[in-house]
Amino acid sequence: MAVGADAQITDLTADDHACLTFGEPEELFDLTAAFVRDGLACGLKVVWVSDSAPQRATSELARRGIAVESALAAGQLAAAECEGRLLSGQEFDAGRAMEWLTRQMAACQQEGFPGLRVAVDMGWALRPVTGVEQLPDFEEGVAAALAGTAVSVLCQYDREGFDPVTLATVSAFHTRSVAAATYYADAMLRICRQYAPPGIRLAGEIDYRYTEPLALALTEAIRFEGDITVNMTALTFIDGSCARMIVDAARGLAASRAVALHCHPGIAATFVLLGAGDMAGVSLVSTHDR
Amino acid sequence: MTDEAPVETGSTTARGEPPVLDQAFDGDSLYPLRAAVAAHGSQAGLSEGRTRDLVLAVHELAANAVRHGAGQGRLRLWATPDGVRCEVSDDGADGDGPDAEAADAALWHVEPGHGLWLVRRIADGVSVQSDPSGTIAAVSFRLSAPGPTAPPRR
Numbered sequence A: 001m002a003v004g005a006d007a008q009i010t011d012l013t014a015d016d017h018a019c020l021t022f023g024e025p026e027e028l029f030d031l032t033a034a035f036v037r038d039g040l041a042c043g044l045k046v047v048w049v050s051d052s053a054p055q056r057a058t059s060e061l062a063r064r065g066i067a068v069e070s071a072l073a074a075g076q077l078a079a080a081e082c083e084g085r086l087l088s089g090q091e092f093d094a095g096r097a098m099e100w101l102t103r104q105m106a107a108c109q110q111e112g113f114p115g116l117r118v119a120v121d122m123g124w125a126l127r128p129v130t131g132v133e134q135l136p137d138f139e140e141g142v143a144a145a146l147a148g149t150a151v152s153v154l155c156q157y158d159r160e161g162f163d164p165v166t167l168a169t170v171s172a173f174h175t176r177s178v179a180a181a182t183y184y185a186d187a188m189l190r191i192c193r194q195y196a197p198p199g200i201r202l203a204g205e206i207d208y209r210y211t212e213p214l215a216l217a218l219t220e221a222i223r224f225e226g227d228i229t230v231n232m233t234a235l236t237f238i239d240g241s242c243a244r245m246i247v248d249a250a251r252g253l254a255a256s257r258a259v260a261l262h263c264h265p266g267i268a269a270t271f272v273l274l275g276a277g278d279m280a281g282v283s284l285v286s287t288h289d290r
Numbered sequence B: 001m002t003d004e005a006p007v008e009t010g011s012t013t014a015r016g017e018p019p020v021l022d023q024a025f026d027g028d029s030l031y032p033l034r035a036a037v038a039a040h041g042s043q044a045g046l047s048e049g050r051t052r053d054l055v056l057a058v059h060e061l062a063a064n065a066v067r068h069g070a071g072q073g074r075l076r077l078w079a080t081p082d083g084v085r086c087e088v089s090d091d092g093a094d095g096d097g098p099d100a101e102a103a104d105a106a107l108w109h110v111e112p113g114h115g116l117w118l119v120r121r122i123a124d125g126v127s128v129q130s131d132p133s134g135t136i137a138a139v140s141f142r143l144s145a146p147g148p149t150a151p152p153r154r
Helices: A025-041 A054-063 A068-073 A094-110 A122-126 A132-146 A164-171 A208-223 A240-252 A265-273 B030-043 B048-068 B098-107 B115-122
Strands: A017-022 A045-050 A077-081 A116-121 A151-158 A176-178 A182-185 A189-195 A198-206 A228-238 A259-263 A282-286 B021-026 B072-080 B083-090 B125-131 B134-142
Touching: A017 A025, A017 A132, A017 A164, A025 A045, A025 A054, A025 A116, A025 A151, A025 A189, A025 A198, A045 A054, A054 A068, A054 A077, A068 A077, A094 A116, A094 A132, A094 A151, A116 A122, A122 A132, A122 A151, A132 A151, A132 A164, A151 A164, A182 A208, A189 A208, A198 A208, A208 A240, A228 A240, A228 A265, A228 B048, A240 A259, A240 A265, A240 A282, A240 B048, A259 A265, A265 A282, A265 B048, A265 B115, B021 B030, B021 B048, B030 B048, B030 B072, B030 B083, B048 B072, B048 B083, B048 B115, B048 B134, B115 B125
Parallel strands: A017 A151, A017 A176, A045 A077, A045 A116, A116 A151, A198 A228, A228 A259, A259 A282
Antiparallel strands: A182 A189, A189 A198, B021 B072, B072 B083, B083 B134, B125 B134
């Protein structure tokens, strides 16, 4: 399969300085939600410095099953924008950014949390920001600060936006590289694992020629315990062969495991024809309901 | 909804009129085929849902021709006064003899949930004509027909 040397987001541990590359916002939100979810579950404090407004960031987490309200209220979760943390007046200074991180680590300890997880979206570095050339210095500083601590940092890079040289330079300072497990990807179709909620995600158009990677993705999703989501919200066409494969996989699961099919009404109509609308444990969630 | 759509005989609605779309296809060109059918279905006045059904029906017939027939085929589409009519033709399986016959049987075997079964569920009319020179499968979608597409319930 195509995971290659990349680690899974669910494998990260304390003092990891991980470099996440993503190709689209859906992937970023999914992987971040898994990072946040696993951190909260371990009782850690979690901070996400996102490139979008904090409210958007938390609503994306909530949409993926994170109990955002209670975690925010308990001070266990914080969502912030980069201005005032990594940036000051749209200016980046590696030293000041490191001071911010060090303060976060100290505050977390004072608040009594056993550890800290920080996710940082580096999207700001794609804009005309003064001092962006200090980005490698910051990454090097983070690597040094984390060794032997109970703090992990997930740096998030848009692989379409950043040039390969920058990505190669900064990735050298990370302990792991993280990406979504991808079973198939070309201009027309993308099949990858979804982490929060667990399942698979299909985008583009899929037909019988891609039943092999679809079968692999479904098999791996089924291998994990718990309910399964088949996220087809970005799928514009599915033919009978692939829809049947998904319905058969859902039918084959134990009754205790629910399968949620998220898709547009047009895609849902094909699943209704194949009987998915009346199957126990299978729910068809139209994206218009969201 | 009946279990099977009514079967038409012959291509009388299409006779004499040149098709608005005449496109050859094989396994590598199903994507542009679906895009062209979607554009023409929408242009002919089919609703969004029925255009999707039309695309699915044509894809399933074309996929049948690719997978179980000659590996390639031809789609012709007519805009008729009351809707859209499509013919998917296929020159039959490669070679002659028992293999060709078996492939032809596989092509038009109706199994619940499979290609032709789906087509019969969503098209307003379906006909299949087979002879030694090949097979022509035709589907029609009427403008006024509500069709089986309905928004799903949660």
